[in-house]
Amino acid sequence: MFILYSDVLQVPFDTSSLISLFWIGFIMITFFYQTRLQSYLALNDISRGLNKLTVMKDKARKEAIDYLVNVGKAANDPTQRVDQFLDYVTIMPVDIDPAGLVGKIDHVVTTNNDRVRQEVGALLNQNNPVTVSISENLLEVATSLNQIHKIVRHFYLLGKKTNSYFTLIQLQMLMPMIIQEADALLNAVDSFKMGQPVGDGVGPVVVSRFMAGKEKRVVAKDTVMAITEYKGRKLYVLKADGPMAYVGQPGVAIKKIIEEMGAKPSAIIMIDAALKLEGEKTGEIAEGVGAAIGGIGVEKFQIEEAATKARVPLYAILVKQSILEAITVMRKEIAEAADKVTQVLNRVIEEKTKEGDEVLVAGIGNTLGVAQ
């Protein structure tokens, strides 16, 4: 057997002793430096994700500028204005005294939306409402991606600076979900530019079938309504004004129809897209009760308040889809679900109301590429 002799200690050293020494050393290093090693790996991982986010936000910004110049025929170079736009902030009202908070949020959000439309309108050299609404949506996508990038970069640099293992590990765990959402936003750009209906527009697609050929009237900002009839019931049907990329103000509209127009609905039926859980199929239909509407909560509050005050039951019909499918061009499965939703809607109307009743039907969602 090969034997080593230490010159200093004059003791024999065999190979198995060397291997044992290596393992002892390895265990000691991993014991004391494990978190540092993992922090290093997490930093590398986050750095790769951050690079992807940088590419995404730059692409969204470029696409928005190109659209403003090429389609919107912006009179001047909009680059500087767009860059200012990306960093614009909306300061939410204080919530330590929650009384009247929804009204305050509504006020701030409405002010922001009005400002965005006004500024986009000023940038463009035309007033085609579809182009203006698409520009608004493209700028919103670019702003969202810019915001995501900034937040991720903040925590990445903070974790690096403070050598905070837990900050980095948490961020590393969240990165796949963040990238997935950012990817969905970036994919939405193509659909918006082309003016194609998105998955979220399934509610408006169903409602548009009831509105076709009927007289339409504006009941709230970007929201239209028509009166029609189904098996002896008077239907008030509403959706955002298409084919612009609007979501409208269904809360204000429902409140107005009930409180100001004197409608006495026996049921309010809302049709909306709903985020599916992993494992659920795209285009699956779910029925339920309650206000089927997403967003910050203002519209939901207004609808719930109006329905509760008038003691009108709220029914929901939901079409399941992922976040990517909701904001990109409508998939075949979702479009086909629109036919099934129409059948479900008819059945709910027949089951929950009787002849002579009034029913309010709202198609909730972005109505890009869906007129009425």
Place this chain on the structure above:
Amino acid sequence: MSSVPGTDKKTKLLVYTIEECPACGQKTKRAFAVGDYVTKDGAKCTKCSSQTRVSLVYAESSKPSR
């Protein structure tokens, strides 16, 4: 034809417009063209010559091109 990346990035989505005849119910599928939207007037129906309407615009996946 308008195409966008699919969910898994390996497939491409092709976008189609469906024109439906309100009189005879015949449906025609064609490639999406910029400016198409649901309820827009389409071409004359090939069966009964009535005015068709765009009833749906949707995307379906195709095999990835090599």
